[in-house]
Amino acid sequence: MTGSLLEVIALNVRDAVAAEQGGADRLEVVADMAADGLTPSPETVAAISAECPLPQMVMLRCDANFIADADVLDRLRRDAKALAQAGAAGFVFGFLDGQGVVDLAATEALIHAVSPLPWTFHRAVDHAADVQASWRAVRLLPNLATVLTSGSPAGVGQGLPVLKTRAAAGDGSIILAGGGLRPGHVPALLDYGIRAFHVGSAVRASWSDPVEWRLVRQWRALVERD
Numbered sequence: 575m576t577g578s579l580l581e582v583i584a585l586n587v588r589d590a591v592a593a594e595q596g597g598a599d600r601l602e603v604v605a606d607m608a609a610d611g612l613t614p615s616p617e618t619v620a621a622i623s624a625e626c627p628l629p630q631m632v633m634l635r636c637d638a639n640f641i642a643d644a645d646v647l648d649r650l651r652r653d654a655k656a657l658a659q660a661g662a663a664g665f666v667f668g669f670l671d672g673q674g675v676v677d678l679a680a681t682e683a684l685i686h687a688v689s690p691l692p693w694t695f696h697r698a699v700d701h702a703a704d705v706q707a708s709w710r711a712v713r714l715l716p717n718l719a720t721v722l723t724s725g726s727p728a729g730v731g732q733g734l735p736v737l738k739t740r741a742a743a744g745d746g747s748i749i750l751a752g753g754g755l756r757p758g759h760v761p762a763l764l765d766y767g768i769r770a771f772h773v774g775s776a777v778r779a780s781w782s783d784p785v786e787w788r789l790v791r792q793w794r795a796l797v798e799r800d
Contacts (some may be wrong), residue, residue: 578764578797581631581750582790583611583774586618589785590626593777596790602666602694602722602772603630607781609638611696613653616660623661631694631719632657634667634684640698642669642680651687658691664719668695668712674703676711685716692719697753700727705736713745720750722772729754734762741766760796771797 581600582593590601603619604611611633619632634650634657636642642650654665665688669677676699685693695712700723702708712721725733725740730753740749751763752772760771775781777789 577769579750579770580790580794580797581752581770581772582777582785583607583772584622584630584785585614585781586784587621587625589778590622590628590630592785592787593790594626594628596777596785596787597794598628598790600663601626601628601630602633602774603662604633604666607774611635611666612637613650613657616653616656619657619660619662629663630661631664631666632662633696634665634688635696640668640670640701641672642677642684647680647683650684654684654688658688662691664688664692664694666694666696666722668698670698670702670708674701676702676708678711678715681712681715689717692717694719694750695721697722697724699723700725700733700753709740709745713748718748720770721748722750722752724751724753724755730759730763731756734759737763737768738766741768757793757796761799764797764799769797 579599582598584590584601605614606612669680671677699708724730725736746767749768750770750772
């Protein structure tokens with residue numbers, strides 16, 4: 575990767591166009607941020623594709639937890655097919671079992687279903703019972719583009735030491751820093767060698783308000799300030 579990657583959460587076409595105007599590199603397309611992001615409709619993805627050239631990493635998640643039984647996986651496989659046809663460039667997903675351990679069987683089943691498209695393991699990795707063990711389980715999965723992580727369930731502010739350790743161990747290239755990311759965190763993350771950043775609430779007044787391209791532009795400048 576040359577420079578830094580800036581990914582912006584988009585709920586609709588308006589968000590996507592503002593993200594592009596502000597200088598974002600990639601979108602994470604979701605629905606229902608009250609549930610921390612669920613699967614959007616194929617219609618939303620198709621509408622964004624028609625108006626915005628940025629690649630869409632599309633959320634695959636049925637409800638607010640991280641558990642996927644056979645019925646959920648079947649639904650997500652169907653969703654992934656429809657979303658890929660609508661223009662998804664990749665997907666965002668990841669599962670834990672009832673004990674808070676990364677559910678490798680469910681995750682690998684969905685990796686297979688979306689192949690050859692790339693995917694991001696989302697912040698389920700930060701909510702595992704053992705955050706270090708979850709990272710070890712996830713980091714070598716096939717076709718993994720990035721892991722959206724704050725290093726802590728409490729957000730980037732608390733997780734900076736963990737992110738520093740991961741980057742120092744050679745995993746900086748797969749870290750997509752997000753989850754409570756604030757401008758003040760960016761200089762340290764750049765110092766660690768992390769070059770991918772994910773913003774949502776930081777580029778809008780609230781989740782009921784649209785993305786503001788001027789705020790995206792500010793983040794673009796911030797993440798490039800090596």
